[in-house]
Amino acid sequence: xxxxxxxxxxxxxxxxxxxxxxxxxxxxxxxxxxxxxxxxxxxxxxxxxxxxxxxxxxxxxxxxxxxxxxxxxxxxxxxxxxxxxxxxxxxxxxxxxxxxxxxxxxxxxxxxxxxxxxxxxxxxxxxxxxxxxxxxxxxxxxxxxxxxxxxxxxxxxxxxxxxxxxxxxxxxxxxxxxxxxxxxxxxxxxxxxxxxxxxxxxxxxxxxxxxxxxxxxxxxxxxxxxxxxxxxxxxxxxxxxxxxxxxxxxxxxxxxxxxxxxxxxxxxxxxxxxxxxxxxxxxxxxxxxxxxxxxxxxxxxxxxxxxxxxxxxxxxxxxxxxxxxxxxxxxxxxxxxxxxxxxxxxxxxxxxxxxxxxxxxxxxxxxxxxxxxxx
Amino acid sequence: xxxxxxxxxxxxxxxxxxxxxxxxxxxxxxxxxxxxxxxxxxxxxxxxxxxxxxxxxxxxxxxxxxxxxxxxxxxxxxxxxxxxxxxxxxxxxxxxxxxxxxxxxxxxxxxxxxxxxxxxxxxxxxxxxxxxxxxxxxxxxxxxxxxxxxxxxxxxxxxxxxxxxxxxxxxxxxxxxxxxxxxxxxxxxxxxxxxxxxxxxxxxxxxxxxxxxxxxxxxxxxxxxxxxxxxxxxxxxxxxxxxxxxxxxxxxxxxxxxxxxxxxxxxxxxxxxxxxxxxxxxxxxxxxxxxxxxxxxxxxxxxxxxxxxxxxxxxxxxxxxxxxxxxxxxxxxxxxxxxxxxxxxxxxxxxxxxxxxxxxxxxxxxxxxxxxxxxxxxxxxxxxxx
Numbered sequence: 001x002x003x004x005x006x007x008x009x010x011x012x013x014x015x016x017x018x019x020x021x022x023x024x025x026x027x028x029x030x031x032x033x034x035x036x037x038x039x040x041x042x043x044x045x046x047x048x049x050x051x052x053x054x055x056x057x058x059x060x061x062x063x064x065x066x067x068x069x070x071x072x073x074x075x076x077x078x079x080x081x082x083x084x085x086x087x088x089x090x091x092x093x094x095x096x097x098x099x100x101x102x103x104x105x106x107x108x109x110x111x112x113x114x115x116x117x118x119x120x121x122x123x124x125x126x127x128x129x130x131x132x133x134x135x136x137x138x139x140x141x142x143x144x145x146x147x148x149x150x151x152x153x154x155x156x157x158x159x160x161x162x163x164x165x166x167x168x169x170x171x172x173x174x175x176x177x178x179x180x181x182x183x184x185x186x187x188x189x190x191x192x193x194x195x196x197x198x199x200x201x202x203x204x205x206x207x208x209x210x211x212x213x214x215x216x217x218x219x220x221x222x223x224x225x226x227x228x229x230x231x232x233x234x235x236x237x238x239x240x241x242x243x244x245x246x247x248x249x250x251x252x253x254x255x256x257x258x259x260x261x262x263x264x265x266x267x268x269x270x271x272x273x274x275x276x277x278x279x280x281x282x283x284x285x286x287x288x289x290x291x292x293x294x295x296x297x298x299x300x301x302x303x304x305x306x307x308x309x310x311x312x313x314x315x316x317x318x319x320x321x322x323x324x325x326x327x328x329x330x331x332x333x334x335x336x337x338x339x340x341x342x343x344x345x346x347x348x349x350x351x352x353x354x355x356x357x358x359x360x361x362x363x364x365x366x367x368x369x370x371x372x373x374x375x
Numbered sequence: 376x377x378x379x380x381x382x383x384x385x386x387x388x389x390x391x392x393x394x395x396x397x398x399x400x401x402x403x404x405x406x407x408x409x410x411x412x413x414x415x416x417x418x419x420x421x422x423x424x425x426x427x428x429x430x431x432x433x434x435x436x437x438x439x440x441x442x443x444x445x446x447x448x449x450x451x452x453x454x455x456x457x458x459x460x461x462x463x464x465x466x467x468x469x470x471x472x473x474x475x476x477x478x479x480x481x482x483x484x485x486x487x488x489x490x491x492x493x494x495x496x497x498x499x500x501x502x503x504x505x506x507x508x509x510x511x512x513x514x515x516x517x518x519x520x521x522x523x524x525x526x527x528x529x530x531x532x533x534x535x536x537x538x539x540x541x542x543x544x545x546x547x548x549x550x551x552x553x554x555x556x557x558x559x560x561x562x563x564x565x566x567x568x569x570x571x572x573x574x575x576x577x578x579x580x581x582x583x584x585x586x587x588x589x590x591x592x593x594x595x596x597x598x599x600x601x602x603x604x605x606x607x608x609x610x611x612x613x614x615x616x617x618x619x620x621x622x623x624x625x626x627x628x629x630x631x632x633x634x635x636x637x638x639x640x641x642x643x644x645x646x647x648x649x650x651x652x653x654x655x656x657x658x659x660x661x662x663x664x665x666x667x668x669x670x671x672x673x674x675x676x677x678x679x680x681x682x683x684x685x686x687x688x689x690x691x692x693x694x695x696x697x698x699x700x701x702x703x704x705x706x707x708x709x710x711x712x713x714x715x716x717x718x719x720x721x722x723x724x725x726x727x728x729x730x731x732x733x734x735x736x737x738x739x740x741x742x743x744x745x746x747x748x749x750x751x752x753x754x755x756x757x758x759x760x761x
Contacts, residue, residue: 043464044408051583090648093659096402100594101464102645105409107587111637114583118631136478210415221460221468251472257482269472276459285459306761 013338015140016253016352022150023264024141024243026203029154030162030212032218033199035234038220039172044099045084047194047213048106049200052083054113054209058120069090069146072134073201080197083109119358132204139249150202157195161234168192169230182255207261218268219244225279244268281303301366304334304345306365307355317360320352379504384622386503386519387636390576391614392586393527396534397569398589399610402597403545408463409566412451412470413444414573414582418477419445421574426484437574444570447473500622500632503579506725519579530568537561542603584633588614591640598651613643662698671699671707673737674718675743679726681736692721725749 009075010016053076060075061067083105090101139217161168178185196216197202205211223236248264277285298357303326310325311317326337337353344358355363393700401407420443424436447469454465464609503519539665544561552558567587576585596609621636628635649656682688690708699707708724713719716730726734 038460038464041463042460043461043467047408047411047467087492089656094598094648094654096594096597097405097407099405099407100402100590100597101522103411103586103590104594107636108591108641108644109581110639111634112586113634114631115625115634115638116630118634119628122629126491134591210474213467217464217467218471221464225459259478259482262478265471265475266479269468272468276454276457282459284459329379333618347501 001301006253010250014144015264016249018144018147019139019142019253019260020246020249022147023139023249023260025147025150025154025245025267026206027197027215027219027237027241027243027264028197029150029157030203030215031156031237031239032221032234033192034216034218034220034241035223035230035237036168036172036197037216038224039230042196043085044102044213045196045215046216047103048087049080049084049197050204050209050212051106051113051202052109053077053080053201054110054134055116056082056113057204058116059111060126061120061247062116064269069205069276070084070149073149076201076204077198079109080201081194084197085195106188112177134204135209136235136259137204137206137211137261139206139252140204153198153202158198160191160195160281165231165277172230205262211261211265214268215241218265218272220261222268222271222275222354225275225282244271256281283317296339299333299356300339302335304340304359304363305339305366308348308360310367311355311360318347318354318356320349320354323348323351323353380622380626382504382517382520383500383632383635384619386517386523386579387500387618387622387632387667388615389520389523389527390580390585390591391531391574391636392611392619393523394576394588395586395592395610395614396530396607397565397572399593399596399603399607400541400545400565401569403591403603403606404565407446407590407594410445410467410569410573411586412466413566413570414577414585416447416470416473416477417441417443417574417577417582418474419480420477422477422480426480437571440574441570442572443473448563448566448570453758454495474718478628488566500580522575523579530572533564533568537564541565580633580697584637586642587637591637591644592617595640595647596646598647598654613640617643654666668703668706668710671703672711672716675707676710676726676730676734679724679739680731680738685723688724690719690724703753 006016010140034046054212056075056077056079057072060072062070067077077122087098087101087105090096090104091098096104114241121305157257165184167178169190170181171185171192173181175185178188179186200215203215207215219241220233221236222240223233224237227233244264244267248267249260251267252258252260252263275283277283280286298324304328307321311319323337337346337348342350343359345362346353347356398407398657400411401410417440420440421436424433424439425438428435428437429494450469451462451465454460454468455462460468490522504517506518507514508516508518540551540556540561543554544556544558548558551561572589573582573585576588580588590632592613596606598679599609600606608669617636617639621639622632624639625632643713647655650658674738679688686692690704708717712719714729715727716733718727719723
């Protein structure tokens with residue numbers, strides 16, 4: 001199947017429609033919440049939580065003995081939350097730094113989850129097959145009820161976000177000020193963290209443990225480059241996330257043997273790369289262009305000021321001088337001279353140059369401005 | 376115990392030691408998450424190495440994988456240096472992308488060979504003794520033992536040779552640079568060791584256990600000591616202890632060895648986290664409570680010093696005016712009486728001579744903020760703790 005065929009089928013084919021909708025919603029909600037994670041410098045929290053959810057899945061299965069996906073997600077949610085708050089406890093109460101706490105909880109919880117999974121596999125209950133789809137994720141297992149669940153969570157999340165927008169925003173940029181204003185920062189904090197955990201848990205089934213953290217980060221990191229406003233960033237991240245979901249699904253459906261999760265992550269990475277390079281105000285390309293332009297301006301001014309110092313010694317400012325004289329000066333090139341002529345600062349006559357009135361005045365201003373700056 | 380069991384425990388212990396050494400420095404340098412990133416992003420290196428050599432046992436694979444590990448570090452640093460995102464975001468962007476490339480390469484090209492993502496991520500220590508190293512037909516032991524043994528040997532040699540450099544650059548990068556050690560060389564050296572160790576170990580124990588063995592013992596040791604040598608020794612001991620106890624736990628449960636070693640690491644961390652003498656949660660909470668009482672006591676003494684009126688110094692007034700709960704008021708009163716700071720007569724509290732002197736000193740300190748004043752007060756405070 002090629003891409004065009006995919007797009008013609010996406011509205012009629014049940015499986016394709018479900019998966020596309022699911023990944024799009026997932027991308028939107030993770031992008032939205034990921035913006036907060038990135039701005040709060042909790043980027044790797046997603047990685048830790050998605051690993052920490054595994055023992056919860058295993059324990060939920062051990063208790064109920066059934067593979068109902070909602071029960072398993074509930075288990076994942078509980079153990080993800082325990083992991084998150086333990087990370088917070090470690091950072092707060094000990095001198096271990098947040099990266100150590102994250103890595104610790106991530107690996108320990110995941111290892112414990114693996115122990116439980118292998119223990120379950122040895123049980124005579126034949127029902128356990130497929131638990132490991134939570135490790136790597138399988139978008140193909142999405143059914144309509146999963147999509148509904150995602151949609152409901154996204155709606156809820158959007159509602160809470162709009163309701164407490166002011167609080168979230170102020171907590172993000174000035175936590176101390178928020179406290180002095182009398183807001184209960186703890187509750188706002190717990191609220192946003194819980195939603196981040198919830199979004200991650202929702203994505204486990206689709207893109208899996210390892211790639212979930214990228215889903216949280218990449219759209220937000222891409223969106224950050226285009227704007228300085230929080231609302232625009234959240235909106236853009238949601239759009240980037242949704243598009244990554246749709247394009248990723250389309251590409252993986254159009255090829256055989258291509259799992260959806262990794263493709264979605266790579267599409268999101270392309271968004272990030274594009275944003276890093278081409279964003280107008282922060283992007284690497286335009287930044288480099290600005291650097292080059294500034295350097296040129298500087299060289300031009302340096303040459304002009306050198307000429308000014310020569311012209312200064314004569315009564316007639318437009319007294320011609322040999323071009324050879326300029327060779328003593330390092331910043332001078334043929335093209336800078338040409339530029340100066342274009343700007344009408346300098347006139348060329350054969351092998352001689354002379355400053356014009358405008359050139360002299362500009363250079364004089366340049367000089368006085370510099371010296372007043374120095375004072 | 377049969378020979379396979381001994382070999383498994385030996386491999387697990389060597390892996391634990393080989394991981395604990397770079398892990399200690401990663402934790403101290405606040406780069407713990409780099410190990411997680413490396414453990415995932417070596418996947419494409421292994422896959423590409425496999426396409427080139429067509430041999431899963433080739434040592435070239437280790438080189439390729441270690442090289443991908445270094446690329447990860449370089450990429451993270453490059454992205455971070457552009458200033459577009461913070462370091463943690465840079466890590467979070469790089470390794471899932473590389474991991475995805477690895478997964479896709481496997482799915483597209485290597486479906487028919489024994490190279491699946493599960494094996495890379497989870498590893499199976501129980502199979503390690505079956506993969507023997509044959510030198511001209513003679514069985515010289517499991518291959519994993521040789522690989523990790525050699526890596527450990529290199530790590531220990533480097534550790535001893537560059538201990539001073541590592542120590543200085545870890546705690547004071549500026550000093551290290553001014554003394555003429557290149558922080559960049561030490562940084563990349565450490566990253567290379569971490570990368571090679573990850574690759575060498577994950578084959579036997581899986582990527583997640585490598586991360587656990589790097590971070591958990593070092594973090595646990597860091598809660599017990601601030602001395603670098605002691606921290607290294609403790610981290611190694613915790614690693615080996617969990618490796619061996621974890622093996623027997625797995626044996627008893629008939630479950631994944633890597634999983635149960637990690638669980639043991641977690642249990643040890645939990646115990647130390649709760650009960651460590653100075654930095655454990657219980658010690659910290661006790662200390663915080665004591666400090667709260669001491670601050671309350673100081674507030675109370677200052678209040679007494681400022682008021683001569685009887686009604687302001689009545690016991691009940693504590694609850695009304697300073698707004699203390701009954702229990703807290705009682706603790707503070709008892710502590711003050713026990714230290715001869717106050718006397719209570721007919722429910723009227725007054726400062727003793729000692730209390731008066733102490734309070735004057737405290738006011739002096741608060742006004743002048745000179746350290747010389749607080750030295751004597753510290754002695755007085757230690758008296759409170761009895």
